[in-house]
Amino acid sequence: MNSVVILLTGLSGSGKSTLAKALHTELRERSVSAYQLDGDVLREHLCSDLNFSEIDRTENLRRAGAVAKILADSGQTVIASFIAPFEQARQNIRATVGADRFIEVHVDCPLEVCEARDIKGLYKRSRNGEIENFTGITSPYEKPQNPDIIVNTSEQSEEECLEIILGYILPRIL
Amino acid sequence: MNSVVILLTGLSGSGKSTLAKALHTELRERSVSAYQLDGDVLREHLCSDLNFSEIDRTENLRRAGAVAKILADSGQTVIASFIAPFEQARQNIRATVGADRFIEVHVDCPLEVCEARDIKGLYKRSRNGEIENFTGITSPYEKPQNPDIIVNTSEQSEEECLEIILGYILPRIL
Numbered sequence: 001m002n003s004v005v006i007l008l009t010g011l012s013g014s015g016k017s018t019l020a021k022a023l024h025t026e027l028r029e030r031s032v033s034a035y036q037l038d039g040d041v042l043r044e045h046l047c048s049d050l051n052f053s054e055i056d057r058t059e060n061l062r063r064a065g066a067v068a069k070i071l072a073d074s075g076q077t078v079i080a081s082f083i084a085p086f087e088q089a090r091q092n093i094r095a096t097v098g099a100d101r102f103i104e105v106h107v108d109c110p111l112e113v114c115e116a117r118d119i120k121g122l123y124k125r126s127r128n129g130e131i132e133n134f135t136g137i138t139s140p141y142e143k144p145q146n147p148d149i150i151v152n153t154s155e156q157s158e159e160e161c162l163e164i165i166l167g168y169i170l171p172r173i174l
Numbered sequence: 175m176n177s178v179v180i181l182l183t184g185l186s187g188s189g190k191s192t193l194a195k196a197l198h199t200e201l202r203e204r205s206v207s208a209y210q211l212d213g214d215v216l217r218e219h220l221c222s223d224l225n226f227s228e229i230d231r232t233e234n235l236r237r238a239g240a241v242a243k244i245l246a247d248s249g250q251t252v253i254a255s256f257i258a259p260f261e262q263a264r265q266n267i268r269a270t271v272g273a274d275r276f277i278e279v280h281v282d283c284p285l286e287v288c289e290a291r292d293i294k295g296l297y298k299r300s301r302n303g304e305i306e307n308f309t310g311i312t313s314p315y316e317k318p319q320n321p322d323i324i325v326n327t328s329e330q331s332e333e334e335c336l337e338i339i340l341g342y343i344l345p346r347i348l
Contacts, residue, residue, distance in 0.1 A: 033207075035248040045270050046240035066220035067241060074209040076248050096219050 001032065003072045004172055005097045006165075009084040009144060010107030011136050012122055013114035015153035015161070016081035019107060022162050023079050032173055035071055037064065037080040052133055058089055065093035072101060077173060085141040103169055106147040107161075111136045113154045175206065177246045178346055179271045180339070183258040183318060184281030185310050186296055187288035189327035189335070190255040193281060196336050197253050206347055208251040211242060226307055232263055239267035246275060251347060259315040277343055280321040281335075285310045287328045 006023070008016040020036050027034040039060070043050070047063055050056040061084055068078045084090050094102045114136065115123040126134035133139040144150075149168050151161035180197070182190040194210050201208040213234070217224070221237055224230040235258055242252045258264050268276045288310065289297040300308035307313040318324075323342050325335035 033249065035244075037244075041244065045243060046237060063220060063237075067244060069219060070209075070211075070215065070241060071245070071248060074245060074248070074250050075207065076250075 002101065002173055003033070003075050003077045004101045004103055004169060005068045005072050005078040005080060005093075006103045006105060006169060007068075007084065007090065007093060008079070008081040008105045008107050009090060009147075011109060011111060011114045011141055012083060012134075013117045013119055014107045014109035015158070016083075016107045018158060019105075019151070019153075019161055019165070020079045020081040022158060023165060026162065026166055027077060027079075027173075030170070030174070032077050033075055034077040034079055037068060037071070037078050039082060042067070052131075054133060054139070057133070058086070061086075061089045062092060062096075065096040068093065069097045072097060083135050083141070085135045085139065087142045087145055090144065101172075103149065103172070104144055104147045105149045105151065105165060106144045107153060108150055109153045176275065176347055177207070177249050177251045178275045178277055178343060179242045179246050179252040179254060179267075180277045180279060180343060181242075181258065181264065181267060182253070182255040182279045182281050183264060183321075185283060185285060185288045185315055186257060186308075187291045187293055188281045188283040189332070190257075190281045192332060193279075193325070193327075193335055193339070194253045194255040196332060197339060200336065200340055201251060201253075201347075204344070204348070206251055207249055208253055209245055211238065211245070211252050211254040213256060216241070226305075228307060228313070231307070232260070235260075235263045236266060236270075239270035242267065243271045246271060257309050257315070259309045259313065261316045261319055264318065275346075277323065277346070278318060278321045279323045279325065279339060280318045281327060282324055283327045 010016050024034050024036050047060045050060050068080055071078045125131050126137040135141050151164055184190050198208050198210050221234045224234050242254055245252045299305050300311040309315050325338055
């Protein structure tokens with residue numbers, strides 16, 4: 001069994017966490033050792049010294065890549081969900097982890113749809129000026145140039161997205 | 175099976191890496207998922223931004239604790255070997271990882287013995303003034319106040335040390 005690092009990148013509210021969780025369940029059902037890595041996990045300890053400025057978000061992602069590599073080296077398949085808005089930062093993760101075991105999934109969804117969902121109320125807070133550097137509103141999201149997989153959560157169901165991702169990654173893992 | 179974090183702390187040349195490697199082999203033979211974490215692994219990517227000043231060494235250990243927690247959460251038993259000279263930093267790792275799954279092993283060995291071994295030539299370089307803040311020479315090593323295990327590599331053989339450590343950790347893991 002090969003361990004890979006799956007990066008789910010997309011806007012806040014695009015459905016990354018939902019897909020990550022479902023993916024985790026599917027992988028475990030196939031006895032794949034998998035670990036969900038996200039901003040909440042990192043900011044609890046490892047990145048507790050970082051804020052949300054562009055420079056600190058870049059550092060946060062750099063550390064995410066480093067930890068993903070360590071986890072993959074230890075035999076875990078890593079399901080990493082991060083907004084990861086900058087192409088260069090994503091390319092850096094690919095380089096750190098190793099291109100042969102890195103899978104970039106663009107969880108695509110129009111900004112209007114994400115903002116209408118606004119599950120965490122962050123878009124509203126951003127529009128009210130309460131959040132600085134909020135991706136999609138006051139900070140750009142650079143569309144992935146060459147993702148391994150694209151799913152569109154405004155057009156495809158969770159099951160369809162999951163099937164597309166699993167169809168790609170399972171042959172790489174098993 | 176429970177995953178624990180084993181911290182091997184001691185002077186440079188005390189035998190931490192040798193014990194870590196042997197421990198790794200013993201655990202794998204018992205089908206325990208184990209991962210060796212050390213300064214080399216961390217400084218390759220995660221801590222490549224840090225130098226060897228006291229403040230950066232403290233930050234290096236803080237990140238080591240955070241990564242050890244993530245690895246343990248993912249199901250790995252972590253064999254962490256770090257000089258980790260400061261009691262407070264070790265206590266911080268214990269708190270991050272969780273006291274119930276943290277095992278502190280003091281790999282004790284008199285400075286004269288470590289310096290006579292000088293496997294990496296670092297003591298000589300430190301005595302020549304080529305290395306700043308070298309533990310034991312120009313920077314203190316605070317003896318662990320309350321380690322779970324003490325082994326003394328100048329008086330006990332590798333096999334004896336290993337037996338002591340395994341005798342303590344295996345009932346915790348299996």
